[in-house]
Amino acid sequence: MAVRLPRGFRAGATRAGIKPSGRPDLALLVSGLPAAWAYAATQNRAAAPSIHRGRALYASGKPLRAVVVNAGNANCATGERGYEDDRRMAELAALRLGLSPEEVLTASTGVIGVPLPVEKIAKGLPEIGLTPFAEAFAEAILTTDTRPKVAEAEVAGARIVGLAKGSGMIHPNMATMLAFLVTDALVPQEALRAGWRRVVERTFNQVTVDGDTSTNDLALLMANGAYGEVPLKAFFEGVEAVAQELARMIARDGEGATKLMVVRVVGAATEEEARRAARAIAGSALWKSALYGNDPNWGRILAALGNSGARFDPLRVRIVLQGIPLYEGAVLPFDREEAGQAMRAEEVEVLVDLREGQGAGEAYGCDLTEDYVRINALYTT
Amino acid sequence: MAVRLPRGFRAGATRAGIKPSGRPDLALLVSGLPAAWAYAATQNRAAAPSIHRGRALYASGKPLRAVVVNAGNANCATGERGYEDDRRMAELAALRLGLSPEEVLTASTGVIGVPLPVEKIAKGLPEIGLTPFAEAFAEAILTTDTRPKVAEAEVAGARIVGLAKGSGMIHPNMATMLAFLVTDALVPQEALRAGWRRVVERTFNQVTVDGDTSTNDLALLMANGAYGEVPLKAFFEGVEAVAQELARMIARDGEGATKLMVVRVVGAATEEEARRAARAIAGSALWKSALYGNDPNWGRILAALGNSGARFDPLRVRIVLQGIPLYEGAVLPFDREEAGQAMRAEEVEVLVDLREGQGAGEAYGCDLTEDYVRINALYTT
Structure with missing residues (x-):
């Protein structure tokens, strides 16, 4: 090959x-x-x-x-x-x-x-x-x-x-x-x-x-x-x-990563805001930890979005994880067990619809694991 | 009391x-x-x-x-x-x-x-x-x-x-x-x-x-x-x-933290830049991991500074850790063992002199530990 x-x-x-x-x-x-x-x-x-x-x-x-x-x-x-x-x-x-x-x-x-x-x-x-x-x-x-x-x-x-x-x-x-x-x-x-x-x-x-x-x-x-x-x-x-x-x-292949995270944001006011929102989610230490623990913790996704600077209305935004709708203006009645199972994958997709406009963008990240800390703290000296 | x-x-x-x-x-x-x-x-x-x-x-x-x-x-x-x-x-x-x-x-x-x-x-x-x-x-x-x-x-x-x-x-x-x-x-x-x-x-x-x-x-x-x-x-x-x-x-008292990090930046072009530089260091996952591992990894401090947006010349900047000068335009001949020992403390101080102006500021953070990941990944469900 x-x-x-x-x-x-x-x-x-x-x-x-x-x-x-x-x-x-x-x-x-x-x-x-x-x-x-x-x-x-x-x-x-x-x-x-x-x-x-x-x-x-x-x-x-x-x-x-x-x-x-x-x-x-x-x-x-x-x-x-x-x-x-x-x-x-x-x-x-x-x-x-x-x-x-x-x-x-x-x-x-x-x-x-x-x-x-x-x-x-x-x-x-x-x-x-x-x-x-x-x-x-x-x-x-x-x-x-x-x-x-x-x-x-x-x-x-x-x-x-x-x-x-x-x-x-x-x-x-x-x-x-x-x-x-x-x-x-x-x-x-x-x-x-x-x-x-x-x-x-x-x-x-x-x-x-x-x-x-x-x-x-x-x-x-x-x-x-x-x-x-x-x-x-x-x-x-x-x-x-x-x-x-x-x-x-x-x-x-991020340090210590066990899985790839792909964040896709659509419906942003601009393409730049879509990319920024996607990066904020992919970069959130709290959400990355939840991803590692297979915890469908949409609250952390929402909080990361809120910190991104991208415009959206929390009473309208949609969050979909591995194809499972978790949130639309308020939490949806999803099966937490099933969503957690769906996160046990090589690649996990977070899809967010900001419902503000036509801007779309992706970001790529990984989970935050104990190995990340070990690699960077304990095995460097 | x-x-x-x-x-x-x-x-x-x-x-x-x-x-x-x-x-x-x-x-x-x-x-x-x-x-x-x-x-x-x-x-x-x-x-x-x-x-x-x-x-x-x-x-x-x-x-x-x-x-x-x-x-x-x-x-x-x-x-x-x-x-x-x-x-x-x-x-x-x-x-x-x-x-x-x-x-x-x-x-x-x-x-x-x-x-x-x-x-x-x-x-x-x-x-x-x-x-x-x-x-x-x-x-x-x-x-x-x-x-x-x-x-x-x-x-x-x-x-x-x-x-x-x-x-x-x-x-x-x-x-x-x-x-x-x-x-x-x-x-x-x-x-x-x-x-x-x-x-x-x-x-x-x-x-x-x-x-x-x-x-x-x-x-x-x-x-x-x-x-x-x-x-x-x-x-x-x-x-x-x-x-x-x-x-x-x-x-x-940050999650999983074993120590307090106090970052003091002086000599910044403005007070705002000093605060921004201090925050960037206090927030760097790489440096926070090194802090946990008692690794006097000044390269990560320098890189975090470089990402902060604060103005400085890498050929002039000074980095002092727990009172030990590590870097001044290039690495100084410090005792790595001694610096690592000095990091085994309840509170670790990073002092940076950007040598650009009069701006000073502090930021407060903690180390990044395996417990942070555990608390946020494994013990939430």
């Missing part, structure tokens, strides 16, 4: 010795042709040097050829030296690939506050063998994710492949989300960037595992045109499908 | 049978003189009928004489009937006290979605004996708090007494914070309201247990003037001291 990258892309990885576990931790993703690209990165003010560098490259508007990623060290909060090390990593990757450094994006994930071991990266890069397959790259970018995250789609002959990592925790660190989508469709950079912003808003930005945004989050879309033009509307639908699948995988 | 209420106030409670445990659950707080009052209530859009009624009374500007509180039932999400029941509770209390209903504020906390048992309230009210002491009231308003919360201060002869409940959980419910401060100082209502807003912003609004805001939260300040005038500046310092003590008690 190897996933082939779109035409003109190659990828590979190696064990550079950055992860203490000795697992693969240095990866390259390369396009044979200069690629148009779009990019969204963390809003965190303590963003890592790689994020600052990526923003500058993005602003230049020049095409991109490659991404170099290391896992096991976020190169964040490493002072002025971190910026130097990040530049060095780009230069080394460019050297390895025969490119100029401005054609190479860097990404790092892992411990923060520890200087990046650039010498290990220098030694590792020549050892990376590039292939047309996604797996080695997808494996190497993981931290404590429990599984690799790969999704793909085909649109009118062009291919889209997405590779992501979710919320893994390495001490001392925070959950980092990295997502790389590559396609051989030919898309003008301006259209690519506008479309990507909208896709990211509706997918990756709607994932919430614990409300903390990493200093290193990024989501990249590269289009190298090796296949040719495709209808743009269908193309972005394909991109969104891949991004949404990755977003769900990331939420499902 | 009975706490005497300020001159002209009396309080009492009874077991009305609203709490399944049979503990005291219906309470009155009464002023012999019409009192100026100030009030802050939840912004939750699913706010309970008692909150809507309180806002209307507040807007009328008329003096207040009494508060009736029930615990064990939040009378929230109970449809149109909930509004009728809330009015009825006010009427019954007014009847008991020989007042008019508009002189009586209602407050409810407990399960939501279950109709308020008004007949139990009707039976219970005549049984309440009023005394000049705070304890019976403070006990009756609790839900699953582990201890009553009472604080007091004296300002130039006038007295201020505060009674609060924090984040207790009754199924299906959310954490509700109720705070009632009473004083015999004579303060014009307009000054009282302006001052109270500022105190609430700096104290109760800076408490975060799990980020969920209840549908029933309220904070009340009543001044009946039985003592007479006092210097206003000193008065509000006293009010803030009482409110801050209650805020700390509420945070310390």
Whole structure:
């Protein structure tokens, strides 16, 4: 079941010795042709040097050829030296690939506050063998994710492949989300960037595992045109499908999670309010705990909605859990036992109708478990 | 160690049978003189009928004489009937006290979605004996708090007494914070309201247990003037001291908490940014987990700061934990063992200097423990 990258892309990885576990931790993703690209990165003010560098490259508007990623060290909060090390990593990757450094994006994930071991990266890069397959790259970018995250789609002959990592925790660190989508469709950079912003808003930005945004989050879309033009509307639908699948995988693999939560809000005054309401529910610690305990606690859903800022009338709003209507202006006479049973599932859907307008949106989360606390409290030292 | 209420106030409670445990659950707080009052209530859009009624009374500007509180039932999400029941509770209390209903504020906390048992309230009210002491009231308003919360201060002869409940959980419910401060100082209502807003912003609004805001939260300040005038500046310092003590008690008694976290942010561009930054740290699930595990994980503090929206330069910011400097633009060479030991305390202080300006502020939180998850997931059904 190897996933082939779109035409003109190659990828590979190696064990550079950055992860203490000795697992693969240095990866390259390369396009044979200069690629148009779009990019969204963390809003965190303590963003890592790689994020600052990526923003500058993005602003230049020049095409991109490659991404170099290391896992096991976020190169964040490493002072002025971190910026130097990040530049060095780009230069080394460019050297390895025969490119100029401005054609190479860097990404790092892992411990923060520890200087990046650039010498290990220098030694590792020549050892990376590039292939047309996604797996080695997808494996190497993981931290404590429990599984690799790969999704793909085909649109009118062009291919889209997405590779992501979710919320893994390495001490001392925070959950980092990295997502790389590559396609051989030919898309003008301006259209690519506008479309990507909208896709990211509706997918990756709607994932919430614990409300903390990493200093290193990024989501990249590269289009190298090796296949040719495709209808743009269908193309972005394909991109969104891949991004949404990755977003769900990331939420499902949240730390300590036993199940995926998908929250769908309809009838909001605006699409933005729908997304905000969905995020508030997916992010409520109280509701996430109830989800873990298979407790159809609609009161917590209602309270989270009330905190979201989205407009609604508590005397009209509808809440449906796993297809079972629980609330409509007041609690409905549902079977609590049956609703609890329905929550014992790999994926639980919360559907809310705010009955204010036409806005719809989704958010992706997971349950809050004792394991989340254990992973983040007891097993970090 | 009975706490005497300020001159002209009396309080009492009874077991009305609203709490399944049979503990005291219906309470009155009464002023012999019409009192100026100030009030802050939840912004939750699913706010309970008692909150809507309180806002209307507040807007009328008329003096207040009494508060009736029930615990064990939040009378929230109970449809149109909930509004009728809330009015009825006010009427019954007014009847008991020989007042008019508009002189009586209602407050409810407990399960939501279950109709308020008004007949139990009707039976219970005549049984309440009023005394000049705070304890019976403070006990009756609790839900699953582990201890009553009472604080007091004296300002130039006038007295201020505060009674609060924090984040207790009754199924299906959310954490509700109720705070009632009473004083015999004579303060014009307009000054009282302006001052109270500022105190609430700096104290109760800076408490975060799990980020969920209840549908029933309220904070009340009543001044009946039985003592007479006092210097206003000193008065509000006293009010803030009482409110801050209650805020700390509420945070310390957060569900499953083993310790209080006090976050102090200085050097912010504005006071508002300082408070926001402090709240972000106190509310970070990752940092709260590390706090539980006695892990001096400054990276999570930095990341939470980065998400707060407060302005700062990661290459300049300072982070001090329990008096131990951990970070200043880059990690400092601190003793991890010693810092971990210092975290084994009833109260842990995080001090952050953003080095942007003069803004300072505090927030109050607690650690995130496996017990939080257990209380909210496993023991609710």
